[in-house]
Amino acid sequence: MPLPLLAIVAALLYFAAAGLHLSHILRRRPRLSGAVIGMGAVALLCHAMVAWFSIFDNHAIHLGFYKILALISLVINIACLAWLVRRPLQNLLVALMPLSAAAVLISAFAPHSGTTPETLGRGLLLHIAASILSYAVLTLAAAQAALVAVQDRQLKQHHATGIVSFLPPLQLMETMLFELLWAGVVLLTIAIASGFLFLDDIFAQHLVHKTVLTLVAWVIYSTLLWGRYQLGWRSQTAVRFTLGGFALLMLAFFGSKLVLELVLQRS
Structure with missing residues (x-):
């Protein structure tokens, strides 16, 4: 099947699954139905094929701004599904699936950029894999x-209706948040350490902003985890630190790639 057609099929199935799951949530049926699981599984398979054939060809690996969107959104979905085995994160799928649809369409129809040689060293592959996994989990x-922020605010205002009625208890929501943060910080630590070990110059001119922003994000996340277990930080404090660190990571990764590849025309 041609790549653009695969992307369209994946996007349509993602939108359909997200819409159906949202309708189930609104009708007080938050569990994933068989239809949602089926459509999501086929969409994920098509998504994986689009990501693979967009990034790899016979002569090069395309890790450009547009192509990497499909890979990262794929990993985010897989990470969410893996967490669903033990935690009720299915509400996140309502937002993740439409975003994945957009990412897979962009990847399939956008031009190539950011080409690298097909052969990459194991150390660099470790760095790339850890970076993508950490970004996905974070x-x-x-x-x-974001859900914890909305839930906490509504509970404080004694509005236990709307989205709050569909979510697990706040304590469990916070527990899930910090589990994700722990996993993400461990992966981010591996990504940073492997970058120092295997990149030729991690503070080179075209990498210095990415490196500094990533290190600051790591400090923010680590401070939050320390504050959680030493000072009992919760709710809004956790939300502010988490979203602040994530904003820096977005600037580090997508901001640097956007400027380098689309503005400066460098890979």
Whole structure:
């Protein structure tokens, strides 16, 4: 099947699954139905094929701004599904699936950029994999933090209706948030350490902003985890730190790639 057609099929299935799941939530049926799981699984398979064939060809690996969107959104979805085995994160799918639809369409129809040689060293592959995985898990943490913020505010205002009625208890929501943060920070630590070890110059001119922003984000996340277990930080404090760190990561990754590839025309 041609790549653009695969992307369209994936996007349509993502939109359909998200719409159906949202309708179930509004009718007080928050569990994933068989239809949502089926459409989501087929969409994820098509998504994986689009990501693979967009990034890899016979001569090069395309990790440009547009192409990497499909890969990162794929990993985010897989990470969310893995967490669903033990935690009720299915509400996040209402937002993740439409965003994945947009990412897969952009990846399939956008031009190539950011080409690298097909052969990459194991150390660099470790750095790339850890970076993508950490970004995926911390994206889920940011989405979870947004839900915690809304839930905490509504509970304080004694409005236990709307979205609050569909969510698990606030204590469990916070527990899930910090589990995601712990996993994300461990992966981010591996990404940073492997960058120092295997990149030729992690503070080179075209990498220095990405490196500094990533290190500051790591400090913010680590401070939050320390504050959680030493000072008992919760709710809005956790939300502010989580979203602040994630904003820096977005600037570090997507901001640097946007400027380098689309503005300066460098890979």
